[in-house]
Amino acid sequence: MVALESTLVAHGLPWPENLEVGLTAEETVRAAGAVPATVAVLCGEVTVGVVPAALERIARGGFDKANQSDLAAVVAMGGDAATTVSATAFVAARAGIALFATGGIGGVHRGEEGDVSSDLTTLAHEPIAVVSAGAKAILDLPLTLERLETLGVLVLGFGTSEFPAFYTSTSGLRLEHRVDSAGRAADVIRARRSLGDRSGVLIANPIPAEAALDPDLVERVIAEALEAAGRAGIRGKRLTPFLLAHLAKATASQSLAANRALVLNNCRLAAEIAVALAG
Numbered sequence: 001m002v003a004l005e006s007t008l009v010a011h012g013l014p015w016p017e018n019l020e021v022g023l024t025a026e027e028t029v030r031a032a033g034a035v036p037a038t039v040a041v042l043c044g045e046v047t048v049g050v051v052p053a054a055l056e057r058i059a060r061g062g063f064d065k066a067n068q069s070d071l072a073a074v075v076a077m078g079g080d081a082a083t084t085v086s087a088t089a090f091v092a093a094r095a096g097i098a099l100f101a102t103g104g105i106g107g108v109h110r111g112e113e114g115d116v117s118s119d120l121t122t123l124a125h126e127p128i129a130v131v132s133a134g135a136k137a138i139l140d141l142p143l144t145l146e147r148l149e150t151l152g153v154l155v156l157g158f159g160t161s162e163f164p165a166f167y168t169s170t171s172g173l174r175l176e177h178r179v180d181s182a183g184r185a186a187d188v189i190r191a192r193r194s195l196g197d198r199s200g201v202l203i204a205n206p207i208p209a210e211a212a213l214d215p216d217l218v219e220r221v222i223a224e225a226l227e228a229a230g231r232a233g234i235r236g237k238r239l240t241p242f243l244l245a246h247l248a249k250a251t252a253s254q255s256l257a258a259n260r261a262l263v264l265n266n267c268r269l270a271a272e273i274a275v276a277l278a279g
């Protein structure tokens, strides 16, 4: 099985592309021989494997964004919420799912606010492998990588020795460990289990070259987006969705096409690793 998150659908991409990406992500996992399970909270029920009608409800908007610490409150209120990487990893690990595909994990934000995504702290405690195109480029990538190390999360480059930067394949940040096949990634996950290490693994899978954006364009629009967020007083949970929406506008949707390509690329790899792990 491969877990998929729902915040990317609810808050990371605009309607109706978000529904298309959510459904195609599931199909991509299936086509590679694994079973997708999109996670969300629906009317207070933690759901592992939402049906297409529910995915459409999530995509149409109005869902809260829940990280691990929000889950109990949403459940107790009988509410609806999309799950972030943090909440999805927490839920999926309890359902016995070993692989999870997303776009880019959250991390340490740029600036002095001290905003650090709970994606990092959850990954420190959950025995799940997350396939992502590095961490989102809107973040402070060197600090994010440092924090992952501190938390004991193994970062494994897939076909790369550099930490990918979401919209681009390189960041200039070296990775200690690299694998070049799904089978070798599965070997590392098995070794971690046999050592009794119950923290997460981040499999850093670069965006396909043909889908990557121009790094100068990315940096310029991120700087603009951060400035706009500062002016509008956007903080906390609203910051990541605000920055992603700003990027889509400022790049005439080039960022959306790149985001779609990297998500599907991660789904395929996560499914291949899940199949290798089951073999």
Ligand code: PSU
Residues within 6 Å of the ligand: 005, 007, 008, 009, 011, 012, 013, 083, 084, 085, 086, 102, 103, 104, 105, 106, 107, 116, 117, 118, 119, 136, 236, 237, 238, 240, 244, 259
């Ligand atoms: N990756 C994407 N788009 C997204 C996200 C990740 O390609 O929208 C979401 C994930 O759900 C991630 C969340 O967990 O952003 C991080 O939010 P925050 O920085 O508020 O923790």
Ligand code: MN
Residues within 6 Å of the ligand: 115, 116, 117, 118, 236, 237
């Ligand atoms: Mn945050």
